[in-house]
Amino acid sequence: MTAGTLADRDREQAVPAFRHPRRPVAVLAVSCLVAAVLALPLVFLLIEAQGAGVSEVAHLIFRPLTGTLLWNTVRLTVAVTVACAVIGTAAAWCVERTDLPGRRAWAVLVVVPLAIPDFVVSFGWNSLWTWAHGFRGAVIVMTLAVYPLVYLPVAASLRSADPGQEEVARSLGSGRLRTFARITLGQAKGAILGGCLLVALVLLAEYGAFEIVGYQTFTTEIFTEFNGYSFAASCALSLVLVLLSLLILAGEGMLRGRGLISRSGPLTQRISPPQRLGRARWPVLILFAALVLLALGVPVGSAVYWMVDGLPPALSGGANVSLLNAAGHTALYGGAAGALATVMAFPVALLAIRHSGRMRHFLERSTYLVLGMPGVVIAFALSYFTEKYAAGFGYGTWVLLVACYAIMFFPLALVGVKASLARAPVSLDEVARSLGQRRLAVLLRVTVRLAGPGLVAAFCLVFLSAVTELTATLLLIPTGTQTLATQFWAYESNLSYSQAAPFALVMIIVAAVPSYVLGRFFNRPVQAQG
Amino acid sequence: MRQVAVAGLYKAFGAHAVLTGVDLEVPAGSLTAILGPSGSGKTTLLRLLAGFEHADAGTIQIGDTLVDGPGVYVAPERRRIGYVPQEGSLFPHLSVEANVGFGLSARERRGGRAASMLELVGLAGLGKRYPHQLSGGQQQRVALARALAIEPAVVLLDEPFASLDAHLRASVRADVQEIFRRAGTTAVLVTHDQDEALSVADRVAALRDGKIAQYAAPEDLYRRPVDAELATFVGEANLLEGVLNGTVVKTVLGNLPMDSAATALGAAGQVTVLIRPEQIELAAEDGVAGRVTSYGYHGHDAVVRVQPDHAPDDRTIVVRIVGGHYLPVGAPVSLRAHGPVFAWPRD
Numbered sequence: 001m002t003a004g005t006l007a008d009r010d011r012e013q014a015v016p017a018f019r020h021p022r023r024p025v026a027v028l029a030v031s032c033l034v035a036a037v038l039a040l041p042l043v044f045l046l047i048e049a050q051g052a053g054v055s056e057v058a059h060l061i062f063r064p065l066t067g068t069l070l071w072n073t074v075r076l077t078v079a080v081t082v083a084c085a086v087i088g089t090a091a092a093w094c095v096e097r098t099d100l101p102g103r104r105a106w107a108v109l110v111v112v113p114l115a116i117p118d119f120v121v122s123f124g125w126n127s128l129w130t131w132a133h134g135f136r137g138a139v140i141v142m143t144l145a146v147y148p149l150v151y152l153p154v155a156a157s158l159r160s161a162d163p164g165q166e167e168v169a170r171s172l173g174s175g176r177l178r179t180f181a182r183i184t185l186g187q188a189k190g191a192i193l194g195g196c197l198l199v200a201l202v203l204l205a206e207y208g209a210f211e212i213v214g215y216q217t218f219t220t221e222i223f224t225e226f227n228g229y230s231f232a233a234s235c236a237l238s239l240v241l242v243l244l245s246l247l248i249l250a251g252e253g254m255l256r257g258r259g260l261i262s263r264s265g266p267l268t269q270r271i272s273p274p275q276r277l278g279r280a281r282w283p284v285l286i287l288f289a290a291l292v293l294l295a296l297g298v299p300v301g302s303a304v305y306w307m308v309d310g311l312p313p314a315l316s317g318g319a320n321v322s323l324l325n326a327a328g329h330t331a332l333y334g335g336a337a338g339a340l341a342t343v344m345a346f347p348v349a350l351l352a353i354r355h356s357g358r359m360r361h362f363l364e365r366s367t368y369l370v371l372g373m374p375g376v377v378i379a380f381a382l383s384y385f386t387e388k389y390a391a392g393f394g395y396g397t398w399v400l401l402v403a404c405y406a407i408m409f410f411p412l413a414l415v416g417v418k419a420s421l422a423r424a425p426v427s428l429d430e431v432a433r434s435l436g437q438r439r440l441a442v443l444l445r446v447t448v449r450l451a452g453p454g455l456v457a458a459f460c461l462v463f464l465s466a467v468t469e470l471t472a473t474l475l476l477i478p479t480g481t482q483t484l485a486t487q488f489w490a491y492e493s494n495l496s497y498s499q500a501a502p503f504a505l506v507m508i509i510v511a512a513v514p515s516y517v518l519g520r521f522f523n524r525p526v527q528a529q530g
Numbered sequence: 531m532r533q534v535a536v537a538g539l540y541k542a543f544g545a546h547a548v549l550t551g552v553d554l555e556v557p558a559g560s561l562t563a564i565l566g567p568s569g570s571g572k573t574t575l576l577r578l579l580a581g582f583e584h585a586d587a588g589t590i591q592i593g594d595t596l597v598d599g600p601g602v603y604v605a606p607e608r609r610r611i612g613y614v615p616q617e618g619s620l621f622p623h624l625s626v627e628a629n630v631g632f633g634l635s636a637r638e639r640r641g642g643r644a645a646s647m648l649e650l651v652g653l654a655g656l657g658k659r660y661p662h663q664l665s666g667g668q669q670q671r672v673a674l675a676r677a678l679a680i681e682p683a684v685v686l687l688d689e690p691f692a693s694l695d696a697h698l699r700a701s702v703r704a705d706v707q708e709i710f711r712r713a714g715t716t717a718v719l720v721t722h723d724q725d726e727a728l729s730v731a732d733r734v735a736a737l738r739d740g741k742i743a744q745y746a747a748p749e750d751l752y753r754r755p756v757d758a759e760l761a762t763f764v765g766e767a768n769l770l771e772g773v774l775n776g777t778v779v780k781t782v783l784g785n786l787p788m789d790s791a792a793t794a795l796g797a798a799g800q801v802t803v804l805i806r807p808e809q810i811e812l813a814a815e816d817g818v819a820g821r822v823t824s825y826g827y828h829g830h831d832a833v834v835r836v837q838p839d840h841a842p843d844d845r846t847i848v849v850r851i852v853g854g855h856y857l858p859v860g861a862p863v864s865l866r867a868h869g870p871v872f873a874w875p876r877d
Contacts, residue, residue: 427619430582431673433606434613435633435680445632449623 030347035363037344038407041373042242044381045235052232060236065221069237073217073244076138077203083143084199088150089192091291093184094284096158099274101281106288107155108516113295114148115515117468117485119208119492120504121145124299126212127306127497137213144295145209146202150195152518156419157191158184176275194415197252201371201411204245208470208489218244219374223471226376238377245372249365300508306501322487327506330483333398333473334466334510337405338459341413344406345458349417350447354426364414371411375472379404383476401476405466412461420454421447460514467511484510533558533716534579534684539588541574548574550740552588556684556718556733561710563727564720565764566737572720575737576686579718580613581606593683612677612685612715617693618669620661626672627657633680647675651709666694667702674706678713685710687719691726703730724764728752736760752806754791754872761804766833768810768847772803772873779803779873782841783810783818787869801873807833807850810867817864820847822857836863 049057060066094100095107113121122141125132132140185192210220218241225234277284352364370378382404424447432442448455470485477486484507491500532555539552548571556562566572577583579590581597581604589599592611597604606613620629631644648654651671661669670690677685690706691699707730710717721727727734728748735745736755744756755761758769772781774795777788781803788795795801812834820838823846832854835846847865857863 425619427615427617428621430580430606431613431615431619431676432621432632433582434580434609434611434686435676436607436610437633438605438607446621450621452623 027347027350031351031363034344034348034410035366038367038370038410040385040407041370041378041381044384045238045242045377047384048231048235049239052235056232057236057239060233061240066237066240069216069218069221070240070244072135072215073204073241076135076142076215076217077200077248079139080142080146080203081196081200083139084147084150085192085196087143087147087291088195089154089185089188091147091288092151092155092158092188093180094277094288096155097184097275098277098284099281100277100284100288106292109292109296110151110288111148111518112512112515113144114146114152114518115464115511116145116296116299116508117208117470117504117511118142118145118206119212119468119470119485120303120488120507121295121299122209122212123492123497123500123504124302128298128302133213134215138210138215141209141213142203142206144298146199147295149198149202150192153191153195154188157188193252193255197248197368198371198412198415200248201245201368204241204248204372205374207374207376212492219376219471222374223376226380234377238374241372241374242369245369248372249368253365300505303501303504303508306497307505309498322482323484323502323506326482326484326487326503327510329398329481330467330485330507330510333402333405333483334463336398336402337409337466338413338461338463340402340406341410341462342417342455342458344410345413345417346455349414349421352414353418353421367414368411370407373408375404375408375469376475378408379472379475382407396478398478398481401473401478404472404476405462405469408469408472409462409465412465413458416454416458416461417451420451420457424450457518460517464511464514464518467507531558532556533560533593534718535589535591536575536579537589537591539575539578539590540586541571541578541583542586548740549578552737552740552742554735554742554745556716558716559714560732561707561717561719561730563731563734564718564737565724565727565734566720566722567763568722570722570737571740572722572737573688576688576718576720579684580611580686581609610680610683612680612682614670614673614677614685614687614690616689618666618673620669620672620676622661624660625657626653626659626661626664629661629672630657630676630679632676643679644675647679648672650678650713651675652705665698667698667705670694670702671705671709674709678709678715682715685715685717687717689721690719691721692723699726706730728764734764736764738763754789755804757874758802758804766807766848766850768805768807770803770805770847771842771876772801774798774801774873779871781805781867782838783847783865783867786867786871789870789872792872792874795873795875800876802876803871803873805867805871807848809869809871810847810849810865812849812851812854813864813866815864817866819862819864822859822861822863824859825857827856834863836865838865 052060091106091110095103095110100106118141121144122137125137125141131137204217205219206217207219207223210217211223218237222234222237222241225231225237348364348367352361382400386400428446428450429442432446433439437445467483468485470489473483473486474489477483482490484503488500488503488507491497491503534554534556536552536554539549540547541549552575564572564575574583578585578598579592584603585598587600590597592609595604596602597609620626621632624632626648627644630647631639634643645654645657648657651674653668653671653675656664656668661672664672670693674685674687674690691703694702703726719730728751731748733745734748734751736743736751738760743760744751746754751760752764755764758767761767761769770781770783772779772786774788775798777790778785779788779801783805786803786805818838819840820836822834823837824835826833831850831852834849834851834854834857836849837844837846849865
């Protein structure tokens with residue numbers, strides 16, 4: 001190699017004179033665009049509220065109904081979030097850090113309930129026992145349906161945390177319990193809070209499950225009002241809901257505090273020897289069995305029960321065709337939404353992981369806001385904007401529905417993509433660039449390849465959620481088409497349990513595949529890196 | 531001929547100035563070590579050379595091309611630099627062969643260049659393995675092969691041996707030196723370990739306070755550092771007061787011949803004399819009498835501190851002895867120094 005060839009190369013390429021090209025202008029621009037799209041529902045609400053007039057909106061907000069809804073929503077959110085935090089963290093600790101028999105099997109079984117749509121869990125309990133109703137029913141159903149959202153991140157963080165810290169604490173005379181409280185919980189704090197944030201936001205936006213158990217929250221009321229075309233009222237309620245999400249986001253941010261976002265290096269992976277459960281082993285095993293029975297056994301069992309109960313009519317030829325048809329549509333819409341959301345999340349995640357800064361942090365967190373937004377608001381916002389500014393483009397077709405899914409579940413995709421990008425260290429990018437690769441080539445040959453499994457996980461998260469989405473689907477689905485969720489809902493609303501049951505089961509099966517992939521992704525040990 | 535030329539390089543992160551005017555000319559085909567304590571800015575200098583950071587002022591030339599300077603910035607991928615980061619940073623999703631061939635065109639890859647590079651670094655036949663199946667030293671050599679494969683204008687190594695076990699370090703160092711000698715490639719490595727810098731490099735640039743304090747061959751740097759502070763940084767040093775008279779300097783260890791390179795001193799005057807511990811031996815008799823104050827055993831040698839009986843102050847003299855016997859504290863010894871010694875004017 002000589003200096004001559006270097007000079008030749010540069011002459012050929014006529015080096016443009018740039019200073020500071022490291023500022024990620026393109027990524028920042030795309031991220032801002034994504035954030036703008038995500039802000040559409042909020043803009044829609046503000047436009048509608050302004051149309052109705054401030055006094056009207058104030059009147060609609062300050063009425064007794066709002067107080068009831070607020071009380072219902074808040075107490076449910078607090079109860080379920082706390083329950084999920086306890087169950088999810090305890091289960092994760094037992095699976096990851098103790099000598100619980102059958103740890104690997106439990107690790108899969110406790111995650112599977114994520115694949116069961118909330119409203120199917122609700123249907124399972126409510127159709128079997130009449131006492132599973134109202135607040136009590138809602139707490140039981142939602143806790144069992146969403147606790148994996150806490151379990152997954154906590155298990156992942158416990159697995160990657162440095163066991164040396166616990167050992168040091170023990171050596172300094174801190175007992176088992178104190179070590180657990182001060183070190184282990186501290187290590188998992190970020191993951192627990194992140195999981196709780198998801199749980200709380202999911203609760204704010206849930207509709208189907210509450211409708212079945214007959215529990216009234218903001219979202220169920222908003223849906224009812226929207227369906228009755230009282231836009232002003234539903235917008236006013238939605239604004240209160242958005243405020244509630246903001247409070248939750250701010251609260252989580254405050255609890256998280258500063259400096260907790262540290263990542264442990266991939267080279268410091270060491271498996272800690274499992275803690276011995278000793279005499280507690282059998283009670284813990286029984287608790288695990290009970291958890292799986294309640295979260296998995298009840299909904300699946302009740303669906304099977306109702307299907308067997310009504311076997312002859314449910315399996316007639318016509319029903320089968322509609323089942324296949326609905327499953328096909330479900331998979332198509334979910335797949336498209338998963339791909340779209342993952343692509344949208346990539347630049348934002350890149351910004352969040354690779355670059356720091358207040359603005360970027362804000363951009364990333366603001367995208368969480370849509371999680372707490374009811375699907376019906378997002379659906380109405382999309383149809384409003386396409387009608388007004390895009391000449392109704394995509395209205396009544398599946399394009400709009402997929403776009404709606406992608407917006408709704410963007411934060412989930414972001415979580416997955418961020419986790420995966422953390423596995424692709426910047427130093428590898430630098431090496432690739434020093435080897436003569438342009439930025440885009442580096443992105444495709446290194447970053448995306450390393451992030452690959454995580455991108456699949458992000459896709460699966462969105463797919464899973466889209467398959468079980470109900471309200472936006474009911475509003476935006478092309479006329480004459482049915483998905484598994486809408487068809488199930490139609491039958492369930494008519495109390496045709498035995499006809500609804502097969503759709504619930506197929507939904508569980510369709511959702512089980514991505515959940516399995518997700519479980520694998522979060523269970524995978526961090527690969528040792530060069 | 532020089533391969534890398536840095537002039538007046540300035541770089542600050544916020545209010546913290548890291549490099550404050552670095553000048554350095556690296557000859558083609560040489561292996562240069564940039565030596566500095568942690569936080570001295572040596573990694574920043576390397577990253578500026580690679581193009582991962584931008585200089586605030588000053589110029590960098592690689593070969594004949596200006597790659598960083600007023601209004602000029604060449605992206606890393608166009609500089610033809612082979613970059614070897616501290617942990618080697620192999621691509622975990624690619625085989626060893628694909629790692630080495632990463633920067634090559636499809637044609638070059640088919641031509642078997644990766645295999646010949648692996649042969650160069652002594653890892654022939656391991657091409658199908660994956661990074662996690664290699665030892666730390668092997669990973670480091672693959673990273674080197676990957677950098678050399680693109681026929682770089684210069685290879686940049688960031689603390690390449692720091693992540694290796696002590697017993698591996700010496701052998702990998704020797705291997706790397708040999709690989710560079712055979713490839714004839716210009717290389718710049720940064721390190722905080724003076725032992726490493728002196729043993730691996732042809733030339734060592736000592737970085738201090740954001741500037742190059744001295745750029746010289748290892749022996750020059752060790753024997754003739756520009757000042758007393760640098761002398762203690764590159765190795766253990768006895769700094770004694772002395773009186774220069776012609777070519778001889780009078781110290782507490784007797785009259786010693788001056789290094790002929792110490793020309794800035796004039797003919798006579800007060801000087802600070804540098805005597806390395808291995809320039810002193812424990813003699814049987816007619817040396818300078820003293821008593822042992824500490825004895826540090828290192829296996830291959832031992833470091834003895836001696837308080838001379840008739841000294842102007844209570845500073846001890848450090849002596850490095852090879853193959854000596856244990857000396858208890860307080861044991862009487864006799865010191866004899868060997869010139870030539872180096873000195874600076876004392877003020």
